Amino acid sequence: MTAEAAEDGWPFEDRGVAYGDGLFETVLVRDGRPLLWEEHLARLARGCRGLGIPRPDPARLARPLAEAPEGLSVLKLMLTRGSGGRGYAPPDPPEPRLRWRLAPFMPSPPRWRQGVRVRHCRLRLGIQPALAGIKHLNRLENVLARAEWADADTAEGLLCDSEGRLVEATCMNLFWQRNGLLETPRLDRCGVAGTLRAALLERLPIREVDAFPEALERVEALWLGNSLQGLWPVVRLDDARGRALQRWTLGQDHRRLQAEAHDVLGYPTRLDD
Incomplete structure (x- = not known):
């Protein structure tokens, strides 16, 4: 599984781009600590089971948190089935692609x-x-x-x-x-x-x-x-x-x-x- 910052772009053939074939989570991060982290991991796991996408290692998902600034920020995780397959037929086995982005956040x-x-x-x-x-x-x-x-x-x-x-x-x-x-x-x-x-x-x-x-x-x-x-x-x-x-x-x-x-x-x- 590849895991990269979102700034690196998406391949044209990525199934998340082409078909919405993937999942995402937006996590509130306070001083580097993710809020409701277990709930986010549980929902992502349910989504992976439902779509038949291998679940990422939680340690890999948490890796971007090391770059979180002080104060409030949002970690957006995007997981796609990756590339491949013929038309709508999914690749077997899939090679998921994980991307992420951290951004400052201010509530209202x-x-x-x-x-x-x-x-x-x-x-x-x-x-x-x-x-x-x-x-x-x-x-x-x-x-x-x-x-x-x-x-x-x-x-x-x-x-x-x-x-x-x-x-x-x-x-x-x-x-x-x-x-x-x-x-x-x-x-x-x-x-x-x-x-x-x-x-x-x-x-x-x-x-x-x-x-x-x-x-x-x-x-x-x-x-x-x-x-x-x-x-x-x-x-x-x-x-x-x-x-x-x-x-x-x-x-x-x-x-x-x-x-x-x-x-x-x-x-x-x-x-x-």
Whole structure:
């Protein structure tokens, strides 16, 4: 297996470039220490099993961390099946290609404190259980969904599957409180199972449920979260045309789950001052 910095470029025939035949992870690194590292390794391993790509040695994956600067940065790991094969037929055996990049990172504290405005997207995610949960390289659905709005006031777009069930936001997972209970969409049909989501499911009694968009208009609190940005509370939900469907005033319900998520990532847990 080759492992190189991303600046060295990709061969034209690489299957990740040609077909999205691969996986990636984006890891928050604080002073050289990767956050949620075991969760990232576990998801990458699930993806490797699902796609039939040999799993890299964790020590090889961790090697770029020696170059991490002080403060916050993001390590992006990209693993492809490599080159070869005839058309869509994969090479046997595959020779995976691993590339990485470290970049400075700064989260968005105003969105932690003030909350965000989100909207429903028109695009629907295709149902494919074989790819559900993993972070594969083919993210065209997310790209098309993100192109649905350009206004800076809208932080994210919410996605449903082709049968109308809530799944995720374009690059974050969804959480809400309904009748006092914490819930998140089930991700056994499509969607990315985030590493922050995995950590919160371990720490808290969060139910994985099937739900439709109308349910969000009756929840007490709504959040978006991932392992880079932490948890953003939602203060306004719009339809796909940008018309308001529901508004929330930030309160202790919002801050409790946010504090749990931020404790995992080393972000501030007191945000209501």
